Amino acid sequence: MKFSVIFEAQLANPDPDSEHQVIRDCVEQAVLAEEMGFDRVWAVEHHALKWYAHMSAPEVFLTWVAARTSRIRVGHGVVCMPFRFNHPVRVAERAAMLDLLSGGRLDLGAGRGATQQETSLCGVDPERTQAEVEEALRIIGRTWQQDELEWHGDLLDIDPHPVLPRPVQRPHPPLFLACSKQQTLARAAELGVGALVMGFAGPDEVASMKRFYDACVAGRDGTQLVSTEVNDHFSALCPTIVLDDRERARAVGIRGQRFFAQAIAHWYGGGGVPDDAVTEDDTVAEDTDSATEARRMRSAAEQVVAHLNEARIPVRPTTTAVYNPEHAYGNAADAIAYVERLRAAGVDEVMCLVQMGTVPQEVCMETIRQWGRHVIPHFSPGGPDRAGEADHVDAAAAAQGAAR
Incomplete structure (x- = not known):
């Protein structure tokens, strides 16, 4: 398995100083992730989603990390591909430049960016987002197959032009699609692009989605592939906080996830402002115990259900999945047990979500260290014995930091 970290640049206090700091903090987490043995970092792209995601220019962030x-490896998880967010040729140009400068380390994911808040900012037609994402993937899959790109599709016409520079990874960096439902999983399989599964439902649901994805891969006829290069890679989200203090890790993790869930509900479902959001001169509350945080999580889920019932919107199991607190929160042994379930589910990559709006930077950094010392070595070819190597790397990194 591969291991990665995904960044949203979330923060409870959205004032400029805090915003600047959280993005710098994400860079430091990414640098530490390399030192601790992670394979990849992903960065989202969202626009105007205060609190939830301040990562609006991931191509700049990923270049700085590279x-x-x-x-x-540095990954777009994902680029908003509707044309008014990003024209497909501009996506291709920027991707090639980053792939070149990073020495061939780029992965390129596609998504819709379909909240009303985002589409209204950039004049995106919500009814066209799926079709535009797919056409963008086809254009990128074709771009460097010949010396010049020529495209005459359902939505765009492009007369012959060279697209420069050319990427190191030919014909293009690996392609992915953000997936949260069976419909998008099936489409990723048919298109021949990797699946970035972003849900919070847990390993059992991940296993079900992986079986469905594999069945779709096995049953495709090849007519819908976007490129000659097929990428059947399945990445699954793993919310995680790992500390020696198991109780504190669970409390911090569940609280961070509640903030994440409420921020999603605010922008995607018309819910209220997250409980821990700083709106004026408030301060973020101190940590509490895990039992209190679990109770607050249940209360938040109940509020969402009540809101939907009042609006006469059907409540499905997926509606409250993001409020499931049973993830890799605890000590290293808890994280290893959780990842064992993901491995049994057949995932190719464990995508760690550490940076959530209320999680302090020191906890994010310690979680990444714990994964590097204990969790990743457990699943690496060298097995648990490699934990000593990770400790050595961590000590060397600390020494370098002290010297600076």
């Missing part, structure tokens, strides 16, 4: 690292 310049600070030498080995770890």
Whole structure:
């Protein structure tokens, strides 16, 4: 399995100073992730979603991370591909430039960016987003197959032009699609692109989705492939906080997830402002115990259900999945047990979500260290014995930091 970290740049206090700091903090987490043995970092793209995601220009963030690292892959998880967010040729140009500068380390995911808040900002037609994402993937899959790109599709016409520069990974970096439902999983399989599964339902649901994805891959006829390069890679989200203090890790993790869930509900479902959001001169509350946080999580889920019932919107199991608190929160042994379930589910990559709006930077950094010392070595070819190597790397990194 591969291991990665995904960044939203969430924060409870959205004032400019805090916003600037959280993005710098994400860079430091990414640099540490390389030192601790992670394979990849992903960065989202969202627009105007205060609290939930301040990562609006991931191509700049990933370039900065690539310049600070030498080995770890850098991934768009994902680019908003509707044309008024990003024209497909501009996506291709920027991707090629980053792939070139990083030495061939880029992965390129596609998504819709379909909240009303985002589409209204950029004049995107919500009814066209799926079709535009698919056509963009087809254009990128074709771009460097010949010396010049020529495209005459359902939505765009492009006369012959060279698209420059050319990427290191030919004909293009690996392609992915954000997936949260069976419909998008099936489409990813048919298109021949990797699946980035972003849900919070847990390993049992991940296993069900993986079986469905594999069945779709096995049953495709090849007519819908977007490129000659097929990528059947399945990545699954793993919300995680890992500390020696198991109780504190669970409390911090569940609280961070509640903030994440409420921020999603605010922008995607018309819910209220997250409980821990700073709106004026408030301060973020101190940590509490895990039992209190679990109770608050249940209460938040009940509020969502009540809101939907009042609006006469059907409540499905997926509606409250993001409020499921049973993830890799605890000590290293808890995380290893959770990842064992993901491995049994057949995932190719464990995508760690650490940076959530209320999680302090020191906890994010310690979680990444714990994964590097204990969790990743357990699943690496060298097995648990590699934990000593990770400790050595961590000590060397600390020494370098002290010297600076």
